[in-house]
Amino acid sequence: MKAESVRVRYAPSPTGYPHIGNIRTALFNWLFARHTGGRFIVRIEDTDQSRKVQGAVEAILDSLRWLGMDWDEGPGVGGDYGSYFQSERRDLYQQYAQQLLEGGQAYKCYCSSDRLTQMRAVMAERKESVRSYDRRCRDLSPAEQAQVETQGVAPVIRFKVPLDGQTTFHDLIRGDITFNNSELDDLVLLKSDGYPTYHLANIVDDHFMKVSHVMRADEWLSSTPRHVLLYGAFGWEAPLYAHLPMILGPDKSKLSKRHGATSVIEYRDTGYVPEAVVNFLALLGWALDDKTEIMSRDDLIKYFSLERISKTAAIFSQEKLYWMNGVYLRQIVEKQGFGEFARRALPFLELGLPDTAKRPIDQEYVNRIAPLMYERVNLLSELAERSGFFFVEELDYDAESLVVKGMDKEKAITSLKMCWERLEDCSFDHDALEGVLRSLTEELGLKTGSLFGLIRVAVTGRTASPPLFETMAVLGKDRCLGRIGAAIARLRGSGGL
Numbered sequence: 001m002k003a004e005s006v007r008v009r010y011a012p013s014p015t016g017y018p019h020i021g022n023i024r025t026a027l028f029n030w031l032f033a034r035h036t037g038g039r040f041i042v043r044i045e046d047t048d049q050s051r052k053v054q055g056a057v058e059a060i061l062d063s064l065r066w067l068g069m070d071w072d073e074g075p076g077v078g079g080d081y082g083s084y085f086q087s088e089r090r091d092l093y094q095q096y097a098q099q100l101l102e103g104g105q106a107y108k109c110y111c112s113s114d115r116l117t118q119m120r121a122v123m124a125e126r127k128e129s130v131r132s133y134d135r136r137c138r139d140l141s142p143a144e145q146a147q148v149e150t151q152g153v154a155p156v157i158r159f160k161v162p163l164d165g166q167t168t169f170h171d172l173i174r175g176d177i178t179f180n181n182s183e184l185d186d187l188v189l190l191k192s193d194g195y196p197t198y199h200l201a202n203i204v205d206d207h208f209m210k211v212s213h214v215m216r217a218d219e220w221l222s223s224t225p226r227h228v229l230l231y232g233a234f235g236w237e238a239p240l241y242a243h244l245p246m247i248l249g250p251d252k253s254k255l256s257k258r259h260g261a262t263s264v265i266e267y268r269d270t271g272y273v274p275e276a277v278v279n280f281l282a283l284l285g286w287a288l289d290d291k292t293e294i295m296s297r298d299d300l301i302k303y304f305s306l307e308r309i310s311k312t313a314a315i316f317s318q319e320k321l322y323w324m325n326g327v328y329l330r331q332i333v334e335k336q337g338f339g340e341f342a343r344r345a346l347p348f349l350e351l352g353l354p355d356t357a358k359r360p361i362d363q364e365y366v367n368r369i370a371p372l373m374y375e376r377v378n379l380l381s382e383l384a385e386r387s388g389f390f391f392v393e394e395l396d397y398d399a400e401s402l403v404v405k406g407m408d409k410e411k412a413i414t415s416l417k418m419c420w421e422r423l424e425d426c427s428f429d430h431d432a433l434e435g436v437l438r439s440l441t442e443e444l445g446l447k448t449g450s451l452f453g454l455i456r457v458a459v460t461g462r463t464a465s466p467p468l469f470e471t472m473a474v475l476g477k478d479r480c481l482g483r484i485g486a487a488i489a490r491l492r493g494s495g496g497l
Ligand code: GLU
Pocket: 011, 012, 013, 045, 202, 215, 216, 217, 220
């Protein structure tokens, strides 16, 4: 088939919160649609009632929204080929299962699940290769059928897979792929509860939704010959296929939580920014060349192509994503300014700062802190811990850390006292603070590192912080003097030192 206009779909099953690997599939479809000017469809494959998870559909849609993957047809936006929930399309699947039944390409199977379990156990015992079904009902005579029907057994409908021959299809990434029909089982199309299986619903929908390209994870590769046979049985043209490479952990085993890979929502909630996640996911199995790592959404759309999707598995690296997030945080500042960085940081501060911080957090104040902090974090969630001293009144630290290298307790007390006096009349901007404190260093006969280190601990409670004078300017005179006073008291009270 030659696709005239690109129509691709992301067809998640709402069986849990979408995993990062699953969203990679969505992204590749979305990028392809946007690159070609085609349509991106979201279809919810919710026919497996037993595996449905409450809230999963919303989590899937939230993940797409957060990453900026808008859909042209699907939940919430509708479209000409809806419903986009398979559970609302049951009549259609029943009708088409019936059509194959009447055409002799499908049959009713009355075998109970107990019988199937037993059958598989016998196959295993005989060391035969275990097949899911031995085709016992495939050739029941009408009389035999009538006889089981009297027992009131609700049948499933199975597809009559050709017993011999081969099925070949072309995969846009892997080339021609051939399966022996003898290796394929007579798959179930319609279950006894009237719900379709994935296979039937998936191809009926792809056909009626006019899907041009099926791009999905390569774990579905073994289903494709079955789908191609089904298209043939209906007399429909199959879409083009592109099976996306697997994603493995750095240890080359299947990607899992163990490798740090979790749901997209969790990435959002730990302070990853969508720009970084999109860039990172795009490079899981696709690349512009052998060196480009940072690519904007617009460039990804511009350059995305099926030809550059790799045949070999992609390796997921949590460290790379962490690094990339830092790059994007800096980029947000460069391109959109500190205000935007602060706006994004705000919810993480609200959530992560200690209870003693004054709430609601003041956006203006965060704007002033942003220039001091944005290069010091890779995740927005790291801000709360690293910049807490800007927000709380009382600092929590050990008196010992005030006695920095090059001075004893008494010297530290004298130094802080003099510092307090000098700062009382000092205007709190970078240059004035620097002037006053540098000359104080000379007066005290201390190294700048020692005095500044002491003041740093006194005003931030930490031995490492953003540049001292800027930090003090943001904290303001009252707070700094108060903290220096508290440090003196702390030293005096610490008898053991
Ligand atoms: N519902 C399937 C899934 O969750 C869709 C597979 C396909 O794209 O055909 O992955």
